[in-house]
Structures are given as C-alpha cells and as structure tokens.
Amino acid sequence: MTESLPPQNDAKTSSPEPPRGDEERFRALADAGQALIWTSGLDMQCDWFNRVWLAFTGRTMDQERGAGWTEGVHPADLDDCIAIYTEAFERRQPFSMDYRLRHHSGEFRWIQDDGQPRYGADGAFLGYIGHCLDVTRRKEAELTNRVHSQVLEQVLEHAPLRDILRTIAEGIERLLSNRRAAIQLVDEENQLLLLGAAPSLPMEYNITCDGLAIAEGVGSCGTAAATLQRVIIDDVTTHPFWETLANAVREAGIGACWSEPILDSQGQVIATFATYRDDPGSPDEHEIQTVQAFSNLTRLAIEQTRQQGRLVLSDTVFRAAGDAIFVTDADGIILETNPAFTLLTGYTAGEAVGQNPGLLRSDQHDQPFFTQLWEMLLATGQWEGELWNRRKDGSLFAAQTTIRAVPDTSGQTRHFVVVFSDITERKALQAQLEHNASHDLLTGLPNRAVFQDRLHQAMAMTDRSDGLLAVIYLDLDGFKQVNDLLGHSAGDALLVQAGTRFNACLRQQDTLARIGGDEFAGILLDLKTPADAQPVLERILGACKGLCDSNLHGEASISVSIGVSFYPQSTPVEPDGLLRQADHAMYQAKQAGRNRYCFHR
Structure with a gap:
C-alpha cells in the first residue's frame, strides 16, 4: 500500500491478471460510480485509482500511485491506516477503516475505506481492492453526540467548569480540521475576559489574552463581548482590532479569528467562543452552525455550573443526545429515558419508567452472560460491550452499550446510567464483508x-x-x-x-x-x-x-x-x-x- 511496506512473497505471483476486456469493464464501472476506488498488487503497492478518487484529491494517477496517496492522509491517522491494511493483507482478510484524507479544497475529510482481497479466475491471490465513501458528516454527528455524552457525564460527576469547557473546545477542534478554539469567561464585573479553555493555543498567547478588556476594537473576542454580535476577522495581521495583539498572533501563528458571544437566558454576555485558523480566511456556513451549536452547549454548562443547577444541564444534554439513554435507581428500576430511547426502542417514557431494563431483553444472551456483566459493573463501576435488545414491536437490534454506576458523596451507588446506540447495520455490513471474503x-x-x-x-x-x-x-x-x-x-x-x-x-x-x-x-x-x-x-x-x-x-x-x-x-x-x-x-x-x-x- 505504501513504499514503506515490505513486499510479500506469494507463490502465486505469476498467476495471470483478469482478461483485459474484463479489467476495462471494471474500470469503466468504477469511474461511473460515486465511490473512491483503488487497487493494489501482490507487492502491497496501490497501482490504480478511479477518476472519483483523483477528482476528490485533485491529484494525478502518477502522484497517487505507490506511496503517493499517503501524502494526503492525515498524519495522525497514517500509522493506524498502514497497520490495519498490513495485517489484513498478511491474513488475506477484508478490512474496514476510517481515516482523514485531504480534499482538493485543502480540508481533511473522513473516508470509510472497505478493502477486500482480489482473486483471479484460477483462485490466485492478486492483491486488494478498496471501496471508499466520504463519511465526514456521519463522523461529525458521531463526534458531536460523543461530546454531548461526555459533557453529560462530567456534569453528573460534578466536574469543574474548566474541565467541561476543555472537553467542548477539544471536541470542536477534532470536528473542524486545522482549527483552534478558545472559550473565555466574562468576569464578575463584566469588564474582562478570563481564560476558560484553549487547549491548542500556545501558553504565551493564552497568558496575553487572559484578562482581555471587553471593548469594541479589542480583538475579535473583546469586540464580540462588547457588541453582543458575532465578529469575523479574516486577516488578523492587517485588521486594526488586532493591532495591540500583533506580536502575540504572529508568534502564535494565527491568521484569522472569529468570535461568537455567548449570552445567558437573560441576554447578558457570559463568555465568548473563538475559533482560530492559521492562515487568513473566513468560515463557511457549516463552520458557523457548528460553532453556534457548541456555543449553546457552552452556555448551558456555564449557566448551570454558576447556579449550581447541574440537573438542568444534565437534563438538556440528556434529551439532546443522539444516543439512547436511560437512568435507573440502585435496584435497576428505570427512572427516566431520553427521546432517543423512544425512537430506538419504541417504548415511551411512560411505558418504560418503573420497569426493569429486562423489558428490552431479547433472549439472545444466557444468564452467565448477565452474571458476568453485573460482576464487572459492581467491581469497576462500568461495563461496555454489545447487547442484542428487543424493541416494543418485537424486532431485534444490536446495541453498543455503556453502563456506568453513579455514586453519591459517600461512594454508594445511587444510580446507573445506560447509553446505547444501534449498530445493527454496521454488524450486517461486517457480516457481508466476511461473506464476500469466503x-x-x-x-x-x-x-x-x-x-x-x-x-x-x-x-x-x-x-x-x-x-x-x-x-x-x-x-x-x-x-x-x-x-x-x-x-x-x-x-x-x-x-x-x-x-x-x-x-x-x-x-x-x-x-x-x-x-x-x-x-x-x-x-x-x-x-x-x-x-x-x-x-x-x-x-x-x-x-x-x-x-x-x-x-x-x-x-x-x-x-x-x-x-x-x-x-x-x-x-x-x-x-x-x-x-x-x-x-x-x-x-x-x-x-x-x-x-x-x-x-x-
């Protein structure tokens, strides 16, 4: 797959390729579809990419062949990508992996790459074929739901506000490639912006901006807090609002910054949510909507922490989460469910509350399975795994499930929080890949x-x-x-x-x-x-x-x-x-x- 991968010794390397006519028909079909498709040979090197792949990356066939395509893989994903492919190649097994690939626009987009071994008409192993789809929006939705769930857990555990803000900032940085985030809090006198979370900005820059005045003309954040309006500055090196911070932004490698004011339920500014990019430029509509969504989550976290009303935030995040969630008491009786629970299981809150989670049991697991589950949950306070559940209509679904014990201040378990999502389609796809391999x-x-x-x-x-x-x-x-x-x-x-x-x-x-x-x-x-x-x-x-x-x-x-x-x-x-x-x-x-x-x- 890359030049760094070792060539494979295969006794069938002399086996003929498929007839030329068949190969041409295959490539014509591959070029006509919407998927990004690649093939590799016995040496593990990628030797062909369809037009959809080349149009996506904006590169030529010669640039992509061999190890060339790896130049577009996000550095954080490349090692795992190569490791998964190498292991599958050595075992002659199908694989599925997600990684970020640079789009011709310059941004990284998430790709789901499903690869399968290729065999000739005589059964000789020829290499691999990969079928790739752009799953950026799906990954963004998954990450957003994950951040919502993490914030919910932190609030339930009474985590410090700065830890919650860091979770939110890191979440949006993972969501928006090549962006850095900073959340600043308004002080009690409504005069200054104090650092809340800025996990990827240099310490020197954060020190400079900690205590920034709230006033029009003081950077993007000071202006946003003063005017209560979104402020977008596409080039901080030339804009007058950033003159007093010119040295700081130059040393931090900042090219542009836009800031969203965060208002409480009474319309008072309580914080700003800033997004930075390294080069000059403006956000697109998708970025603006994403920052707005995370700003709303930040508002809820700040308000409820300051009011010591964590239950309000817990309930809001709980109900907004994309995963199904229910909470039980220490005896396992359901106390509350969120809307996603009803969508997935068919049971309304009124039907589920007061019941035992056994109403979802599918009889696909035996009693020893549940005994082991409870032993681990009681010993560690957490269990994660797959469960087959039954909906209200009787249909079965596979669920990726996390169960966490919630203790009180004395350490005694008072509640259990169960979070689960439907993975039936994913398991069906895996089964199909395994079937295709055999x-x-x-x-x-x-x-x-x-x-x-x-x-x-x-x-x-x-x-x-x-x-x-x-x-x-x-x-x-x-x-x-x-x-x-x-x-x-x-x-x-x-x-x-x-x-x-x-x-x-x-x-x-x-x-x-x-x-x-x-x-x-x-x-x-x-x-x-x-x-x-x-x-x-x-x-x-x-x-x-x-x-x-x-x-x-x-x-x-x-x-x-x-x-x-x-x-x-x-x-x-x-x-x-x-x-x-x-x-x-x-x-x-x-x-x-x-x-x-x-x-x-």
Whole structure:
C-alpha cells in the first residue's frame, strides 16, 4: 500500500491478471460510480485509482500511485491506516477503516475505506481492492453526540467548569480540521475576559489574552463581548482590532479569528467562543452552525455550573443526545429515558419508567452472560460491550452499550446510567464483508478457499468413519459459445442459475463451490459405495438440461461434464490430489462425448 511496506512473497505471483476486456469493464464501472476506488498488487503497492478518487484529491494517477496517496492522509491517522491494511493483507482478510484524507479544497475529510482481497479466475491471490465513501458528516454527528455524552457525564460527576469547557473546545477542534478554539469567561464585573479553555493555543498567547478588556476594537473576542454580535476577522495581521495583539498572533501563528458571544437566558454576555485558523480566511456556513451549536452547549454548562443547577444541564444534554439513554435507581428500576430511547426502542417514557431494563431483553444472551456483566459493573463501576435488545414491536437490534454506576458523596451507588446506540447495520455490513471474503460474488457459492478448507475437514471426518466421500468436478460444455453469441451478461446469468440448480441437487451435508470461470467443485459426504454418488450426478445432468431449456431458447447449447474421485484410496492422497483426479476424470467425460460423468480409476 505504501513504499514503506515490505513486499510479500506469494507463490502465486505469476498467476495471470483478469482478461483485459474484463479489467476495462471494471474500470469503466468504477469511474461511473460515486465511490473512491483503488487497487493494489501482490507487492502491497496501490497501482490504480478511479477518476472519483483523483477528482476528490485533485491529484494525478502518477502522484497517487505507490506511496503517493499517503501524502494526503492525515498524519495522525497514517500509522493506524498502514497497520490495519498490513495485517489484513498478511491474513488475506477484508478490512474496514476510517481515516482523514485531504480534499482538493485543502480540508481533511473522513473516508470509510472497505478493502477486500482480489482473486483471479484460477483462485490466485492478486492483491486488494478498496471501496471508499466520504463519511465526514456521519463522523461529525458521531463526534458531536460523543461530546454531548461526555459533557453529560462530567456534569453528573460534578466536574469543574474548566474541565467541561476543555472537553467542548477539544471536541470542536477534532470536528473542524486545522482549527483552534478558545472559550473565555466574562468576569464578575463584566469588564474582562478570563481564560476558560484553549487547549491548542500556545501558553504565551493564552497568558496575553487572559484578562482581555471587553471593548469594541479589542480583538475579535473583546469586540464580540462588547457588541453582543458575532465578529469575523479574516486577516488578523492587517485588521486594526488586532493591532495591540500583533506580536502575540504572529508568534502564535494565527491568521484569522472569529468570535461568537455567548449570552445567558437573560441576554447578558457570559463568555465568548473563538475559533482560530492559521492562515487568513473566513468560515463557511457549516463552520458557523457548528460553532453556534457548541456555543449553546457552552452556555448551558456555564449557566448551570454558576447556579449550581447541574440537573438542568444534565437534563438538556440528556434529551439532546443522539444516543439512547436511560437512568435507573440502585435496584435497576428505570427512572427516566431520553427521546432517543423512544425512537430506538419504541417504548415511551411512560411505558418504560418503573420497569426493569429486562423489558428490552431479547433472549439472545444466557444468564452467565448477565452474571458476568453485573460482576464487572459492581467491581469497576462500568461495563461496555454489545447487547442484542428487543424493541416494543418485537424486532431485534444490536446495541453498543455503556453502563456506568453513579455514586453519591459517600461512594454508594445511587444510580446507573445506560447509553446505547444501534449498530445493527454496521454488524450486517461486517457480516457481508466476511461473506464476500469466503463466497463467490457472482453466484453466492463458497469460493475455492472455503472449498479447500471443507475438503480438509471432510477427509479428516471420513478417516474416523467407515464411509466414503466423493469430490466432483463440473465444467459447462459450450459455455464460451454462450458468451460469444449472447454476451457476458447472459453468461453471468447462466452461471448464477447453474450454481443455484446444481446446489439444489446436492444433499444438505454436501458442498458445492465455484472455483473459477464455468467450473464448479463439490464434496459428497457419507457415501457407502461409489454407486451412492450416482443419484446426485444424474440430478445434476438433468438440471443442466433444464437450464438450457429455460435460458437459451435454442440460441446456444450447453451441457455439463463431471469428473469424480473418491476417498479414501488404496494409497495416500492429499486434498489437492483428489481435486486433480476429479479434474482429470472430467476431461475423460468430455472426450467420451460430454454431458456425462466419469469416475477416476
């Protein structure tokens, strides 16, 4: 994936790439979609990017190839990005990772990159293909909800106001790339701005601005606090409001600053929320809305802390949180739920309050699971994990869940706070990726790797019994004619139906896999004699005739030739040897006239 990654030694490096026509069709389709797509080879290096990727980054193919694309990955994400890819590549497994990639506008945007191993028609490993989507808005929503939840927890735990303000400032800095935030509090005389939180600004700058006068013309913040209006200064190095702070902003590397006044419920200024950028420029509408939202959260934190009315803030954040939340007493009886709880579970607050959380139980977890959960919760005061819950309508959903014990001043647990979110779709996507890694994407049948694994297991089982197993190798006769006369779409449709029909001919304990092109392989278990395989083979021959009648309408003709080998044999044989024997027998069936089966002798 990058030049810093070690090349891989793979016994199949000489395997041919897909036919040129197929490659061109794939790239045309990739260029026509909305996803950013890349491919890599056996050396782990990225060798191709689609037009969507290049348009997103504003770079050329030559600039992106090899390690070039890593120049656009956020430095904080690059090491994890490479580590995830390297581990997946070595294991030949799919992966999913999120990282920030520089957009052609200069800003970093969040990308969800789902990668899967690529295999040739002969089953040879070719490298990886990645499918990427811009998930910036989703990540922003997740981060905003996370900050809301953190603020709620801090308020419940009576954290100092400066700690809460730092959480808010750090949150918006993570949300808005290349921005630094500062929250300043109005003093009791309404004359000065005192430092509340500025986690990323230099200490010298913070010292200079601590005690800044509230007056028009004194920087962005002093002016915003004095006028009660948002102040946007797109170049602090030339604006007269910043003349007295010129040395400080130059040493701090500040190019622009805009400040939002924070007013209490009576309309009095209580703080300012400033956003800094390194180079001159103005905020867009999205940035302004984001700062407004975080300013509102800051207002709530300041007001309620000063009034010692933390419960009001807790309730506000509690109800605004995107995650479902409910609070119980020490005995586990639900005392309160937030609106997101109702949206996710279907239970209103009136239906849930007074009930035990068991009303959500899905019976997907046994009693030992809950015993272990409670043991950890009581021992550490916290439990995190996945729970399968049941909605009011009976449907199940997977929830990422955090349970925290809330103690009183004496250390005794008085409440439990449960926060959970629906991850059903995420788990379904993961399951789909895992399925795609082990199944043929066209027919849905197991792929060559799964077939080989099952054959190993089947031979071991047969060694412990007195029965036989059969390996069958199927090849469609005349399939090339279908592609030539009717096109590849018709050929693909025929392969899908062939896989479905052939699979239906097997018994429940048997396996059918597509191992490449128009070739299939199967494992027949629990046979007493070779003759026991014949009913299955006859059904497959009949299914192929039906396939011709329903799909080709006389325009082309296909049949199936089948080779069969058996295990155990009089001399030791490996799984690959069994498959080669069946392949050889299949060619004998073709030479004998096709549309028949032949046993390996």
